[in-house]
Amino acid sequence: MPVREAYAPYTICRHSLVDGKPLIVPDAREDVRFANSPLVLAQPHIRFCASVPLRAHDGQWIGTVCGLDIKPRQFTPHQTLMFQDIAKIAMDALEMRRLAETDILTGALTRRAFLEVAETAIVRAKRNRQDLICVMFEIDNFKDIILKYGHAAANEVLRTVGEICRAGMSEVDHFGRISGAEFVVLLEQADTQAAFVVAEKLRRVVARTPVAIGSNELHITISSGSAQASTSGQGVEGLMAVADTKLYEARKAGRNCTRTGPVAGPNLRRRGVKAGRIILNGGREMLDCTVTSRSRTSAGFE
Numbered sequence: 001m002p003v004r005e006a007y008a009p010y011t012i013c014r015h016s017l018v019d020g021k022p023l024i025v026p027d028a029r030e031d032v033r034f035a036n037s038p039l040v041l042a043q044p045h046i047r048f049c050a051s052v053p054l055r056a057h058d059g060q061w062i063g064t065v066c067g068l069d070i071k072p073r074q075f076t077p078h079q080t081l082m083f084q085d086i087a088k089i090a091m092d093a094l095e096m097r098r099l100a101e102t103d104i105l106t107g108a109l110t111r112r113a114f115l116e117v118a119e120t121a122i123v124r125a126k127r128n129r130q131d132l133i134c135v136m137f138e139i140d141n142f143k144d145i146i147l148k149y150g151h152a153a154a155n156e157v158l159r160t161v162g163e164i165c166r167a168g169m170s171e172v173d174h175f176g177r178i179s180g181a182e183f184v185v186l187l188e189q190a191d192t193q194a195a196f197v198v199a200e201k202l203r204r205v206v207a208r209t210p211v212a213i214g215s216n217e218l219h220i221t222i223s224s225g226s227a228q229a230s231t232s233g234q235g236v237e238g239l240m241a242v243a244d245t246k247l248y249e250a251r252k253a254g255r256n257c258t259r260t261g262p263v264a265g266p267n268l269r270r271r272g273v274k275a276g277r278i279i280l281n282g283g284r285e286m287l288d289c290t291v292t293s294r295s296r297t298s299a300g301f302e
Helices: 014-019 077-101 111-128 142-149 151-167 192-207 236-252
Strands: 023-025 048-055 061-069 132-139 173-177 182-188 211-213 216-218 222-228 258-260 270-280 285-294 299-301
Touching: 014 023, 014 048, 014 061, 048 077, 061 077, 077 111, 111 132, 111 173, 111 182, 111 236, 132 142, 132 151, 132 192, 132 236, 142 151, 151 173, 151 182, 151 192, 151 211, 182 192, 192 222, 192 258, 222 236, 236 258
Parallel strands: 222 258
Antiparallel strands: 023 048, 048 061, 132 182, 132 222, 173 182, 211 216, 270 285, 285 299
16 A cells, blocks of 8 residues: 555544554445545545454553555454464563563663664754763662672562653653663753753762662662763763763762763763673782773773
């Protein structure tokens, strides 16, 4: 068909979402509900429609599997059942993809999923000449939390921070988990000042929200750094590198704070996760580590 997209209120298949059950229209011209539809009277001149709604596991209707033809057709009950099976397979595939793209502890996007979403958002922002901000933040002294309270407590900290962040985001924001205790938020249609307000609000909410660890309460803080897409002149990796440099400044300033602003190119810390080795005592001792960032003058590792 020459038409690949259509205004939703004009579509025939949307009726299956309203009713929550399969919709079979053998001939749209003979159906009073659709005979005057622009998609029937003009291009693509739809005559036949079979539509089955897609229902997520949480009960929400998210779309349809739809078959169209420019000629009238008859659909048997067996064919309707087959179409419902196809819809179930499609929904299972979508659900598996959603699970694969979502961090189970925090509800954030995985690193890979975030990078894909962010690249698309950056292209869209440049095309529409809109501001876009990247905010990176980390849970302060997270390794100390693991050593003192254990991994179960650390997981509860991650879960709490994830809930706070998701609750404070708008529909056009994107939230990802980059590494163990490090996260990133992409704010569309936001300038530097607005991003600072968002980051500071998140920092304050985290600071005043205790995490229940058994009979005790653990108070945590976060540090963050932000960068504007137009200032980095690069894609998502470059934008994150600038934000990471500002996060590094927040860490050096004593943590539990937010840093933003321009970054000089030569001092840009380049993010990457790879195996490394620290050589001590003239090569007599070696310590394996993970390199998380690097610049011309310094490196971060854990």
